Every structure is written in structure tokens, then in C-alpha cells.
Amino acid sequence: MSTVISAAKAKEYILNYRKDLPPGEMRSAWVNRDIIDAIIGLSSTNALDGIRIYLARYTEDDPGARFVKDTDTVIFVPTEENASGDAKDIKTAYFNYTRICPPVCKDDIE
Numbered sequence: 001m002s003t004v005i006s007a008a009k010a011k012e013y014i015l016n017y018r019k020d021l022p023p024g025e026m027r028s029a030w031v032n033r034d035i036i037d038a039i040i041g042l043s044s045t046n047a048l049d050g051i052r053i054y055l056a057r058y059t060e061d062d063p064g065a066r067f068v069k070d071t072d073t074v075i076f077v078p079t080e081e082n083a084s085g086d087a088k089d090i091k092t093a094y095f096n097y098t099r100i101c102p103p104v105c106k107d108d109i110e
Contacts, residue, residue, distance in 0.1 A: 014109050026055070026072040028108050029098040039078045042093055047080045050087055056096075066097070074098050 005013075018027060042048060054075040061068050076095040079087035101108045 011109050024102060026074075026100055026102075027105070028101045029074045030101075030104070031074075031076070031098050035076060035095045035097070038095065039076065039093070042078050042090065046078065046090055048078050048090075049081045050079045052077050052079050052087065052089060072100055074100075 014028075021027065039048070039051060054077070056073050056075050058067050058069055058071055058073060067073065073096055077089045078093050079089055082088040
């Protein structure tokens with residue numbers, strides 16, 4: 001199902017998406033290795049079949065000042081196959097904390 005593509009092809013697709021993107025809209029997200037490891041760690045107790053990525057927007061300011069209300073984020077949730085063969089969210093394992101671009105765009109494709 002997945003396909004590895006060249007950096008040039010990835011950049012082409014990314015820039016094609018961004019060409020009509022309004023200023024200030026989410027362009028990318030960086031995910032901490034801890035989130036990836038935590039999801040992989042769930043495979044010992046769950047039959048993981050993938051990860052669903054939700055585009056989301058905060059409804060409040062974070063007391064720790066990591067984010068502010070009405071800014072975008074992504075939510076990662078591991079999935080497992082249900083009886084009908086569809087991927088269902090593992091309801092106890094939603095992960096949020098990424099670096100969203102903008103404002104954090106260091107090394108983002110231009």
C-alpha cells in the first residue's frame with residue numbers, strides 16, 4: 001500500500017498542495033520520536049494495523065504555553081482491524097504534540 005518516492009517527487013507534491021494554501025495555514029508537522037515509540041510499543045498489547053492522522057484545531061490555550069487557541073495541530077491514533085476489516089481507532093491512545101509549521105518551519109520544504 002505504501003510507496004517510497006523520491007525527494008524531488010515529494011517536493012513536487014508538497015508544493016502543489018501549498019500553491020493555493022492561504023497564508024498561515026498548517027503546512028507541515030514534525031512528530032517527536034517518543035510518540036512514534038509509544039505507538040510501536042502498543043503492538044505488544046494490540047493488533048496494530050496502522051496510524052490514523054487527524055487534522056485538528058485547539059479550542060483553548062495551553063497552560064504550558066505550547067499552543068494557543070485556534071491554532072492547528074495533528075492528532076495521531078494507532079488503529080487495529082475490526083471484524084469487518086476496517087481500521088478502528090484505539091480509543092485509549094490518542095497522541096498530540098507536534099511542531100506545526102507555521103510557526104515552527106525550520107528545515108521545512110520551500
